[in-house]
Amino acid sequence: MGFIEEGRQLVQDFIAPEIRAIEIQLDTVEKQIASLDSKIDKRADLLEAKMDKRVDELEARLDKRADVLETKIDRNQTQVMDTLHRMENYAQVMERLARLEGKLQNVA
Secondary structure, three states, X not given: OOHHHHHHHHHHHHHHXXXXXXXXXXXXXXXXXXXXXXXXXXXXXHHHHHHHHHHHHHHHHHHHHHHHHHHHHHHHHHHHHHHHHHHHHHHHHHXXXXXXXXXXXXXX
C-alpha cells in the first residue's frame, strides 16, 4: 500500500465517520432550531392576538369616553348659548326701559 492509499484509508476510517457524526449532530441541532422557531412563532402570534384584543378594548373605551365628553361639550355649549341669548334679551329690555324712562322724563 502506498502513502496515498494509506492516507485515503485513514480518511475513510477516521475522518469520514467523524464528519458523518457531525452532520447527524448538525441535523439534530437544525431540527431543534426549527422546533424552537415554530414555538416562538406560535407564542408571538398568541401575544399579538392578545395585544390586538387589548388595543381594541382600549379603543372602545376611549371612543365611549370621547362620546361622553362630546355630549357634555354639546350640552355645555347649548347652555352657554342659551345664557348668551338671555343676556342679549336682557340687554334689549334694558335699552327699551332706558328709552322709556327718557321719554317719561321728557313728558314730565
